[in-house]
Amino acid sequence: MTQLKSRLMMALVLLFSGLMTTAPVNAQQASDAEIKQMIQEQFERMYQKGVKDLKERIVVTGGVKPFAVVTDTADKSKTIRIKQIEEMPASVALEVLRRSLVALVKKGKIGATAVFYTTANPNEESDAEQVLVVEMEHIFGPTLAQLVPYTVMEGQARFGEQVVVDMESRIFNLKAPDEVSE
Template identity: 65%
Template sequence: MRKSRYIAKEVLSLFAILVIAPCFAAAQGSEQSDKEVKQMIQTQFERMYEKGIQNLSDRIVLTGGVKPFAVVSDTGDNVKAIRIRQAEEMPPEIALEVLRRSLIALVKKGKIGATAIFYTADNPNKKSNADKVLVVEMEHIFGPTLAQLVPFTIKNGKASYGEQVVVDMEKQIFNIKVDEESAE
């Protein structure tokens, strides 16, 4: 959470990148354009992460975890949290699958360009002092996909977070053809 507070960068509009980046790449060379696109993606990931942390910080302390929810960047570069009310009553693994399918349906409709899914799970590292891990799966329509794992422990009503680990992951949301009809 401390890391997310220092994030104070201006964000390029996703629409501008989608329209201008291909033209700019042709005019300026793809190396400079690639750097700008990577920076734009990084900025969007940071904004979604910060919004997600704001949405879960109180819940994680009260309940020791959070049900899956998402933060998305829409095609207008607006960042918003998405919670499925019914998912709060479902087992976490079912809620996660329902959330992923809902996000896929939004992608097929052309509504979102980047996603960050937040949920908690048992810590797979048995040698760690932390029992739980906060998982943040981030995907972007331009290709980058990663998962951030943050071990945490709740003591005396406060959450303490361990060192984060970032790993590559397979696409789960943007692995479909956007022009396919939504089956949802």
């Protein structure tokens, strides 16, 4: 798992070196470098908290139902689990979780999300049976998905090479309401 953490950090550094677009900030606000650093630290905290939370679940059940780790507007990370999700099919559970996070974003409660779930490995050439997916989004724009193939053998999860990809925003893609004509 330590190797997985160091690979994530390296991937985040490489991704953020080219991903972050200039946010509309004035001279009194944080520099782009400071914003990138803050986002990277928030993503890393959410990732660590989520991995800690799912590590044993993967070994016991072979996968995990969708859950999220969010960073609120006070820069505190917390885990979001919806009790009813445990009884739902995985695809429905993922949609319910995403919609719940969008509702929190609309209320101004959260500034960053990391959605964790497992799914069957779509790569038929891989030995890994499952994939851990972590979709991370930030209110300032950066989004990424980390895909980590894994297999549970002899009571341990064995993780393969991770892939970090850019993705479309699903939580922070709020559209501004149309202006009301007078």
